[in-house]
Amino acid sequence: MTASSRRTLAHAQLASSVGDGIYLVTSAFYFARIVGLSPTEIGLGLTLGWAVGSVAGVPLGRLADRRGPRGVAVLLALATATAVACFLVVRSFPLFVVATCLYGTAQTGLSAARQALLAALVEPSERTVVRAVLQATLNGGLAVGAALGGLALHLDTREGYLALLAFDALTFVAAALVLLRLPAVPPTQASPTSRWGVLKDRPYALVTMINAVMMFYMPLLSLIVPLWIATRTDAPSWMVSALLFINTVGVLLFQVRVARRVKGLRDASVAVRLAGLVMFAACAVFAMSSSAWLWLIAGVLLQVAAEMLLASGAWEISFTLAPDDRQGEYQAFFGTGTAVARMLGPAVLTTVVIGGGTPGWLLLGAVFVAAGAAMAPAIRRAEARRSLEPA
Known part of the structure; x- marks a missing residue:
């Protein structure tokens, strides 16, 4: 992969x-x-939008394999722009559901198509590091977008919201135009598979399920910790922004360094297991913040470390265990963990943590430890299955 393609x-x-x-x-x-x-x-x-998106992701990933990931990624970026534009005009719940379903479908498919595009353009040994660079870039973009969104919230006017959402739609049009500058990737000629495709690959499904459990960390900083701060601590409200800032800067500065240490499935399984242990420590420290809110800073430092370890290991696992001619389909399926965390995480974690207090935090941490420990044997099973497949 050329430096120009990486920049693109x-x-x-x-x-x-x-x-x-x-x-x-x-x-x-x-x-x-x-x-x-x-x-x-x-x-x-x-919830309905992300549910539909998670179901549509695998067929769209398969489409990226069969038609070429660059073209499919461009179309799905434009579809996302269309969905955001629809939000500008919807004024009823039924139309809102239609728009969210289009948004969830386009976003999930776009993620899979971009992963397939990366897999096609990047040598296997470099995929995890390049993916880390993209993740750091993503966090930088989120920070810029959040700052712009904060301006709209400060103004709190109809015109401000509409202008920012219109700009949101234009960012995806811009992304589509940028993707067109990448080299065209020919469609893959995959061997015939059953209509169930990746769903029939049980070892990969098991790895995906374990990753989905680990992905339940996602609502922590956006929902659970803010609710904990509001209901169980005397921390100032600005602490929520400070914790998000620490998380964002941490990923920007260190995600690529962490990813460079993951060179193969053995390293990946170690990274995920360590992520589970560090996440348990983060949960325990967050629980301690009910008595002294400064523990929140230590908690978020542990959380971002676990997040970077998990991401680096998961990228290596998802790419390496997927057949080269079906990366789009497999990446879409692996990405359903994110959709599941977005759908179920808020309700489950609110009940467990906010309702359960310190025992709830420790129970959540124990789940992360168990999932992290389960990844290594699941990877060995998936490797054994691959070794039995015809070359």
Whole structure:
């Protein structure tokens, strides 16, 4: 892969992640105050959107394999722009659900197509490091988008929200145009498979399920820790922003360094196991913040370390265990862990942690430890299956 292609992938990632940052910060307020939806309607609509997206991801990933990932990625970036543009005009719950389903489908498919594009353009030994560079870029873009979204929240006007969402849509148009600058990747000529495709690969499904459990860390800083701060600590409200800032800067500075240490499945399994242990430590420290809120800073430092270890290991696992001619399909399936965490994580973790207090934090940490420890034997099983497949 040329340095030019790497920069192009990073620029496309930056453009779309700025839009994602805007959406994450402003969408809930926009849907409630401008569209006029109730919190229940917003939650149900977003859940349905990500549920549809998780189901559509694998067929779209397979499409990327069969038609070429660059073209499919461009089309899905434009589809995401269309979905965001739809949010500008929807004023009823049924149309909101339609728009969220389009958004969830396009976003999930776009992620899979970009992963397939990366796998096709990058040598196997470099994929995890390049993916880490893109993740660091993503965090930088999210920070910029969040800052722009914060401006809209400060103004709190209909025009401000509409302008930012329109800009959000344009960022995905820009990402599509940038992706067109990459070399064309020919479609793969995969061997015939059953109509169940990746779903029939049980060892890979097991690895994906374990990763999905580990991905339940995702709602921690965006929802669970803020609720914990508000209900169980005397920490100032600005601490929420400070913790998100520490997380973002940590990934920007250290994700690539962490990823460089993962060179093969053995390293990846060690990284995921260590991530589970560090996440347990983070949960225990967050629990201690009920008596002294400064423990929150130590907790987020541990959490971001675990996040970077998990990401580096998961990227290596997902790429290495997937057949080269079916990367789009397999990456889409592996990515369902993110959709599951987005759908179920808020409800499950709110019940366990906010409802359970310190025991809830420790139970959550124990789940991370168990999932991290389960990854190594699951990888060995998947490797054994691959060794039995015909060359």
